[in-house]
Ligand SMILES: Nc1ncnc2c1ncn2[C@@H]1O[C@H](COP(=O)(O)OP(=O)(O)OP(=O)(O)O)[C@@H](O)[C@H]1O
């Protein structure tokens with residue numbers, strides 16, 4: 001056990017991105033979530049490292065989306081959902097009474113599991129967030145934000161000619177990238193992505209992965225994925241959830257090469273799921 | 274022709290046949306049901322239209338009218354003796370009618386309201402005084418209906434409203450091309466009258482307009498606001514459950530009960546004037562409110578939760594989520610519900626009877642505080658009237674009411690189709 005730890009530390013120094021342990025952007029401890037009488041998450045402790053990508057993996061229904069939604073309090077709008085435990089953003093409790101949830105969501109953006117563009121124009125889909133948060137001084141700036149966001153989401157070329165077409169007229173994969181553009185347009189500090197590539201072809205997936213890699217310079221990212229290769233490719237940290245519990249959490253390389261738990265190993269190698 | 278490899282066993286062939294037979298039966302029943310429904314509709318519309326359409330034209334009789342200066346003071350044309358003028362004109366047209374009783378019968382050819390038509394002419398053009406002019410005057414209801422064929426001619430005299438003598442006079446007028454039928458604008462712009470040939474729905478239309486305007490102005494914002502609060506913001510607890518159940522109950526309360534409520538609250542408690550559009554509008558507002566609330570809540574609930582999530586996710590406040598995203602998407606449904614509620618209010622009679630909007634009103638209401646009646650109440654009043662001439666007016670008023678209802682419902686369907694957003 002001790003030896004494993006040392007090896008891990010050595011690998012970290014050799015190949016780790018910065019060579020030191022990054023500070024935590026978000027710290028979660030003792031998180032329990034109930035949907036009515038059903039408990040979906042049990043006592044989860046996990047830190048989300050700043051300017052890193054953390055992947056959440058686990059079989060369907062294990063609570064990955066639920067966990068993600070706790071990080072920007074999207075569970076608030078679900079009828080009968082109760083959350084207890086601590087979730088800190090930069091050391092501040094996001095469930096504190098005086099915290100403004102609207103501002104929290106401007107700092108912690110989200111891309112949902114199912115693409116959900118507004119039934120408005122492509123332009124307005126992306127411009128909506130910056131508009132309500134007053135991020136642009138004038139129309140020119142807003143245009144710039146929209147174009148930049150669409151470019152970063154790898155969608156700009158495809159939609160440049162039809163910015164006023166409805167967001168819902170795009171293909172599923174394009175819609176998902178539009179939602180990514182919408183999320184990054186408000187320049188959040190943390191971006192939560194719930195299976196952003198589930199509707200994408202390999203080329204678009206590669207683009208999104210590139211995007212995630214680029215985004216981690218400026219943002220902290222948590223991503224849910226069912227694709228093990230993807231988790232291995234894009235993330236620095238991986239959390240494995242099973243039946244509402246966080247089974248194992250650590251550096252991606254360690255999780256994939258040398259998991260401590262048998263369940264993790266079985267899941268990663270495809271023996272159950 | 275038999276598809277290669279498409280073998281059907283005897284057993285399944287029999288089952289297939291049975292299935293087809295059942296489907297044919299179901300289709301036949303459906304077609305039958307629709308045919309019956311359409312038949313009844315055609316019958317209803319047909320009979321109403323057949324009885325009502327003659328009311329859209331009216332008969333006029335031309336007379337050589339002498340606007341004698343002795344009978345009209347040019348300084349005060351309103352005080353002229355126009356009845357006398359018409360009598361003179363008629364007697365001049367039929368100089369051989371001398372007997373008093375006969376002369377009275379002769380007068381029956383022209384509407385009793387004709388003198389007001391003359392007065393209006395002179396009032397708008399005082400130059401007429403002292404001249405002789407051919408003037409078209411409204412014929413009496415009996416003449417009107419006979420000319421339009423609504424009353425039979427070829428029956429014994431005592432089964433007719435007009436005597437043989439009167440028919441002869443009418444024929445001689447007709448022969449001289451002094452009888453004509455014209456489109457009856459007065460039916461649309463005139464108000465109620467004791468004389469069927471003069472009665473119009475203008476007053477009732479204005480009354481309905483003011484009533485519905487009050488209803489819409491109050492019920493729409495109140496109903497939509499209440500629905501938004503209940504659906505989007507109110508906590509879900511016993512109290513809101515209780516309110517929800519009671520709103521649904523209210524929607525099912527018979528309209529006459531709302532009439533009683535309106536009477537008790539608006540007239541007896543707040544002492545608003547009886548028979549006015551304001552009270553009618555307030556009462557119908559009470560009745561329409563539950564309909565609008567229910568329709569609005571349904572429309573709001575139909576907006577997919579993913580849109581709400583998306584809006585919350587980019588940091589929209591709860592109010593922004595509703596006003597920027599949910600409400601625009603729900604608007605077609607809200608409009609549809611509102612229009613259907615208004616259509617129901619337009620056709621409502623019973624509550625208006627309770628608050629006294631059933632009076633005989635000659636003046637066209639110009640404001641919500643004027644005494645008024647409404648279109649369905651006018652129909653009710655005319656249906657109650659013994660004179661034959663009003664039956665035709667009633668059917669015509671029903672046609673107009675149905676036309677409005679059809680237009681409103683078509684508008685609701687159009688709005689739903691046009692603004693329905695697919696996602
Ligand atoms: N809105 C909800 N109401 C009630 N129960 C819910 C709700 N959302 C999720 N759950 C329950 O919580 C548990 C975890 O669900 P969650 O959506 O977090 O799973 P997941 O790990 O994201 O699965 P998937 O990979 O299929 O997306 C499941 O058992 C699910 O039934």
Ligand SMILES: [Mg+2]
Pocket residue numbers: 064065066113194
């Ligand atoms: Mg999920």
